[in-house]
Amino acid sequence: MSVAAAVETVDLAVTPLRELNQRLHDLASEPGPRHWRVVNPNGAHAIACGLDADVEVEIDGHAGYYCAGMNKRATVTVHGNVSTGVAENLMSGRVIVEGSASQSSGATGRGGLLVVHGDASARCGISMKGIDIVVRGNVGHLSAFMAQTGRLLVCGDAGEALGDSIYEARLYVAGIVNGLGADCVEKEVREEHLAEVRQLLAAAEITDVEPMSFRRYGSARRLYTFEIDNAGAY
């Protein structure tokens, strides 16, 4: 028996945003539709923020700030562009942006996967703490600033000061890096890293980029914070 899954459509031109987000939040504790479609987002902020349910949310159009922020478990797909802070503090689940993203994509994310099929601008992955971020295009300046853990894979170019003051996050860039930030250095790509690149590309469903074309960047561990003699200062 096959039954087409019903899609719950919410039109933000008529439904208040808070009502949409409340209904999505309720799914954490109550049964409800598993597949949602949001139409007429028109750049509204905080669409589909704070979800904690195994549901799929599709947004038809451009979203504003902090789209799908703090997401757990859900898959949120944006058929358009997003503004500042998409998937901010992502915990788990997937956030897929078919267009481009503005600043601070995936900022402070702790888990899950963020895929941007267009470009992401400045500060992509700033202070990332375990999230995986895959960008099909370019990222702007100061991306992966103070990145702690997780992986950032950029199929295009990276702007100035990539990975400034980076900790343990691993960065992969296929295109040109327009300058590394303080304490960020290029590192050897070993077999385990190539496997990691293949896995990230597969997770993002990107098939037209050669895994061998990526170079790896990470922390040289020479900043003050890495000196054992300074441990007492913290």
Added chain:
Amino acid sequence: MCGIVGLFAKTGEIEDRLGAYLGAMLVQMSSRGPDSAGVAVYREPVPAGSSKLVVYSADPAEDWGALAVALGNRFAACEHPMRRASHAVLVVEGDVDDVSGWIHDERPDLRVMSAGRVIEIYKEVGLPTAFAERFRLEELAGSHALGHTRMATESRVTTEGSHPFSTGLDLCLVHNGSLSNHNRLRQSLRREGIEFRTENDTEVAAGYLAWRLREGASLQEALEGCLDDLDGFYTFLCGTADGFAVLRDPIACKPAVMAETDDWVAMASEWRAIAVLPGSAEARLWEPEPGVVYAWERQAVA
């Protein structure tokens, strides 16, 4: 915070509805700046030899007709003033500096908000919705326009502290951000003869641009000079008689998005302000690069 918007018309249809579209964009930016709102609309150029001034009076009972008569007696002619809330447009046959100087000397209680042959600046404290209604923005046709919604940080919430700022003929500036070297820069610009009326940081940036243009720089060069001489963070939208230009500081602290169709070019702090324009869903859309000047110009006014 603060919100900025700009709209450049490429067709007569957009020109006719310019004020209405700009007002809709401005209202979308209310949450970024609920303190004050303002617009600069470039419209209805006056003939060479004439000057167009927009003047503000704090007195709701201001007798604009009497002012026009006095101006008509002093200069060759002054058209009947067009009142718009607390502001009025005065078209005077005479040199713009002479007319401004006369108003400054004879009526120091009034403030000239804009002067030139094309520009009209209107600004007031309060929410953008109230502003759009009071100043009847939907009536204003024009070639291009800029707008601002203010959340004050560097100076008081007053009509004069609202944006846009104009310190040069047909020139204006709206700003999202704040400048940290405005006091020093104001002092050095005063020595160059640039006048300031407020303690506002954006007025200093507008004065800086006016000074560079006066010294022979192009708008592009004047804006590029900001990258060296201004300390702080900013997204600027600068209007001239012919068009407008956008510049973000090199670190790009403040947001900006741009869009273009066959009918218009728009700039805003956020997409939702552009989403209200006709055909926006199909517009070419991009985020301006930090430290790069983007400019649109129409044919110069003859």
